[in-house]
Amino acid sequence: MLTTLLNLLEVAVWSGIAALGFGILFNIPRSTIFTVFMLGFAAGFIKFTLIHFHIHIVLATFIAVFVIGIICMPIAHKIHHPPVVFCIPPAIPMIPGYFAYETVLSVMNFLFMEDNSTKRADLIDAIFTNGFTMFFILISITIGISLPMLLLRKSSVKKLGD
Amino acid sequence: MDSSKELIKTVDLLLDISSVLMVSGANTSRVNLSIDRFASALNFKASCFISHKSIIMTLYEEHTTLSCTRVKNIPPHAINFSIISAISKASWNAVEERWTLSQIEREIEIIKKQTRYPKLVVLMAVSLAGSGFCKIFNGDYFNMGVAFISTFIGLLIFQLTHKEKFNVYLRIYFASLIASIVAATGIIFHIGENPQTALATSILFLVPGVALINSFTDLLENNIINGMVRFTTGLMTVLAIALGLFITMLLFQLN
Incomplete structure (x- = not known):
């Protein structure tokens, strides 16, 4: 139990670092550095905890990103930065890089290297499984992050009106 | 006036x-x-x-x-x-x-006139992010080291070609190609437990995350033209990255 928790925390810390790295690439304001790290940490922790309890990676990613999108709103008011600035970087470590890699690898093997027809059928299976998992994870990231932002924008415009 | x-x-x-x-x-x-x-x-x-x-x-x-x-x-x-x-x-x-x-x-x-972060800080931060990615995808510390080095070299290439005013997709392609070649040496010399994770994560620093997320928010708010433009830009970037990775896999005959 303790080792699982420690492993989860370790992965979460690294996803916080990944979020921060991308934040610095996107030149986030210096005062949001800590927030971006904590949000990346929280997103990673939620995602990997859910995966640990056998929830599918697509749903786990969606929930993690959606939670980040929601808690961005009160934080935006507190630290006086628009939510885009610090809620996009924590979503970046969710990108399904490994599935993308497996898809490209299977496509290459299918096209250029494999002649055996049973193995070719396996490769088609791999292309579709990895490709669609990647696709759905990307969709869940974008929807999870933009839905709360759309809801927030409504209240922001209202304030300008009066 | x-x-x-x-x-x-x-x-x-x-x-x-x-x-x-x-x-x-x-x-x-x-x-x-x-x-x-x-x-x-x-x-x-x-x-x-x-x-x-x-x-x-x-x-x-x-x-x-x-x-x-x-x-x-x-x-x-x-x-x-x-x-x-x-x-x-x-x-x-x-x-x-x-x-x-x-x-x-x-x-x-x-x-x-606001200054950006110094180039070296960006390089270090993004390389650390690359090794963080490697950890997320189940790499061990050796794989993370390989991911760090390949991200560093890839981003360096990307920054250096910026000065030469190359076409942006060409720059992405070269950065992806070189980063993945560096990471592929990890597979050849069997560095760490899952060397393929380092290869998969070495190119992620190029991923067009902002373009894709913005494209969806634009589409959801009915700014269809801009949404499509951003999506296409993101797609072109992904294609350039995938091509670089693809060529590396072909060169090293990975399977």
Whole structure:
């Protein structure tokens, strides 16, 4: 139990670092550095905890990103930065890089290297499984992050009106 | 100053602000929101067509026939969230404290002069992010080291080719190719437990995350043209990355 928790925390810390790295690439304001790290940490922790309890990676990613999108709103008011600035970087470590890699690898093997027809059928299976998992994870990231932002924008415009 | 000159000056300033926002990676509705705020602070109304490469804007006063339409080309995009945040804050202050034209001009000049993080800091941070990715995908510390080095070299190539003004997709392709070649040596020499994770993560620093997320928010808000443009840009970037990875796999005959 303790080792699982420690492993989860370790992965979460690294996803916080990944979020921060991308934040610095996107030149986030210096005062949001800590927030971006904590949000990346929280997103990673939620995602990997859910995966640990056998929830599918697509749903786990969606929930993690959606939670980040929601808690961005009160934080935006507190630290006086628009939510885009610090809620996009924590979503970046969710990108399904490994599935993308497996898809490209299977496509290459299918096209250029494999002649055996049973193995070719396996490769088609791999292309579709990895490709669609990647696709759905990307969709869940974008929807999870933009839905709360759309809801927030409504209240922001209202304030300008009066 | 007579009123038509002031109008031209204002529309130029608003075009400048929206161009800076587009370059920094704001989505279309945020650009519109900022323009509306600044225009209302100066007692004008603005209507504009925003696209990826240029902005057309008409500025007018509600009760007069006076209006001015201008077009501005947008320079190549370079994501900068500090500028988005600073302009957003300035727009709030401009509305609340009724800033004058010259006040806004001065503030925008200050915002534009803001420095980015030093190149070395960016390199280190992104390389650390690369090794963080490697950990996320089940790599051990050796794999993370390989991911760190390959991300570092890839990003270095990407930054250096920026000065030479190469085509951006060509730069992405070369960065992806070289980063993945460096990471593939990890597979050949069996460094660490899952050397393929290092290869998979070595190219992730190029991923067009902001373009894709912005494209979806634009599409959801019915800014279809900009959404499609951003999606296509993201797709082209992904294709360039995948091509680099693909060539590496072919060169090293991985399976």
